[in-house]
Amino acid sequence: MKKILPFILLLVFVYSGCSIKSADDYYSATESGEYTATISISCKTAVDCKNFDRKNAEILTDYAVGFDEGDTVFDVLKNACKENKIQFEYDGSGTSVYVNGIDYLYEFDCGELSGWEYRVNGKFQNVGCNSCKLYDGDKIEWLYTCDLGADIGNVYKVE
Amino acid sequence: MNTFRNFHPLTLAGYFLSVIGISIFTFNPIYLLSGLFGSLLFLITLMGFRKMFAHLRFYFLIFLIVTFTNPVFSHNGATVLFFINDNRVTLEALIYGAVLGLMITEVLLWFKCFNLVFDSERLLCLFGKTFPKLALVVSIALGFVPQFIRTFKSINSTQKALGFSKRRVQRYLTSFSAVITRSMEGAIITSDSMKCRGYGLKNRTYFSRFRFTAYDVLYILIFFVLLICTLPALFLGQSGVSFYPYVKFEMPTFFTVLSLLSFTVLAMIPSFFEVKEGIRWKYLISKI
Known part of the structure; x- marks a missing residue:
């Protein structure tokens, strides 16, 4: 008993920091807010990529999501994915959230320069998606790139 | 066989x-x-x-x-x-x-x-002729850990039997330093003795x-x-x-x-x- 006590305490500690929900509970919870933004998620470049087998390019088109004051691009993505039951994965927390993959399409799936980028009202933002605050009626687009942004119009320049 | x-x-x-x-x-x-x-x-x-x-x-x-x-x-x-x-x-x-x-x-x-x-x-046998030093180092390194554990156990139980220290941590520490000293000495003696026998020389046969x-x-x-x-x-x-x-x-x-x-x-x-x-x-x- 003396030996396993620390492990039990550790388990309780870890458990208290987690909120565990079943899939149905997670997806049935709906969020609403006073403002709305539209979000599109597309991966046309991954469909064109020869080395990767991907069929549908449009994951979400012009979907309206409600959000509250101070919500970020990441919050809207999370809610949109929740309401449409789309898989997505991210790393980090706070302002340093990084989106690894959306709808089973991950960074590096189409070569070492591939990954997800986003733009708001047609402009790529130079901040992380959880630092980018939104305003009413903003239009968010998540685009998949195979070439560090060059194939979706966001050429990376070394300064 | x-x-x-x-x-x-x-x-x-x-x-x-x-x-x-x-x-x-x-x-x-x-x-x-x-x-x-x-x-x-x-x-x-x-x-x-x-x-x-x-x-x-x-x-x-x-x-x-x-x-x-x-x-x-x-x-x-x-x-x-x-x-x-x-x-x-x-x-x-x-x-x-x-x-x-x-x-x-x-x-x-x-x-x-x-x-x-x-x-x-x-x-x-595999590396002795081509890389004598490497083979020696690898074989000493591979044998080191089990030998260390063995000597530690024997020294520790001897100390325990002689009643040198009732406190466990103290006994472990003394045994540990004894084993370290012994294995260092052992390594030097091994290398000296191998050198005396001409290990690694050109015309030595194995x-x-x-x-x-x-x-x-x-x-x-x-x-x-x-x-x-x-x-x-x-x-x-x-x-x-x-x-x-x-x-x-x-x-x-x-x-x-x-x-x-x-x-x-x-x-x-x-x-x-x-x-x-x-x-x-x-x-x-x-x-x-």
């Missing part, structure tokens, strides 16, 4: 290199299971049933840790089990973790076999129990053919399994079947030789 462990060290090294090499680069659970089965059988013949099971507890723990760690960090996969902090924990990630754990366990078990078979004598016979050539050829049969499917990606978003096996082709069969044969070779010689030994004894 013509058991597997009495083959020439070069043959043994070639064998372990190919088996461990293949195991590291495959992610197909069927390959991994057949390799695991081969290594377990070989371990039974090397250390006996009961001792092996005592060892297996440790490896099983590693397997469990790897299996349950992967879904915590990887959230890919279509079959959702539940959500933790808005991140999905999926069946696919669990399966991927299990396969990864299987691979690590299998490779560790093969290294365990390698350790049991390859003593310092075989190591010196005694070696092992002779490279025609059988060894034959066995190396067999290993090589099996390796050649195994590799094409791996390089063509036909033995592949994709885990995300669904677990999906590729359709088996001729190369896959050939590769799987030859790898299974390769993994079974050591236990086959050990069992064969064991039976022969028993049979000859019963005749006397």
Whole structure:
């Protein structure tokens, strides 16, 4: 008993920091807010990529999501994915959230320069998606790139 | 006796290199299971049933840790089990973790076999002439840890029996420093003594129990053919399994079947030789 006590305490500690929900509970919870933004998620470049087998390019088109004051691009993505039951994965927390993959399409799936980028009202933002605050009626687009942004119009320049 | 462990060290090294090499680069659970089965059988013949099971507890723990760690960090996969902090924990990630754990366990078990078979004598035979210093250092390093534990135990129990210190930590510390001093002295004495005997000099001859016979050539050829049969499917990606978003096996082709069969044969070779010689030994004894 003396030996396993620390492990039990550790388990309780870890458990208290987690909120565990079943899939149905997670997806049935709906969020609403006073403002709305539209979000599109597309991966046309991954469909064109020869080395990767991907069929549908449009994951979400012009979907309206409600959000509250101070919500970020990441919050809207999370809610949109929740309401449409789309898989997505991210790393980090706070302002340093990084989106690894959306709808089973991950960074590096189409070569070492591939990954997800986003733009708001047609402009790529130079901040992380959880630092980018939104305003009413903003239009968010998540685009998949195979070439560090060059194939979706966001050429990376070394300064 | 013509058991597997009495083959020439070069043959043994070639064998372990190919088996461990293949195991590291495959992610197909069927390959991994057949390799695991081969290594377990070989371990039974090397250390006996009961001792092996005592060892297996440790490896099983590693397997469990790897299996349950992967879904915590990887959230890919279509079959959702539940959500933790808005991140999905999926069946696919669990399966991927299990396969990864299987691979690590299998490779560790093969290294365990390698350790049991390859003593310092075989190591010196293999590298003694070409890299004398490296061989010496490696064989000392390999022998160091078990020897350290052995001397520590004996010194510690002596101190305990003499009643030097009742407090455990204090006793451990004194024993530890004694072992360190002793092993340092031992290393210096070893190197001095080897230098006196002319170890590593150009024209020095070595005694070696092992002779490279025609059988060894034959066995190396067999290993090589099996390796050649195994590799094409791996390089063509036909033995592949994709885990995300669904677990999906590729359709088996001729190369896959050939590769799987030859790898299974390769993994079974050591236990086959050990069992064969064991039976022969028993049979000859019963005749006397």
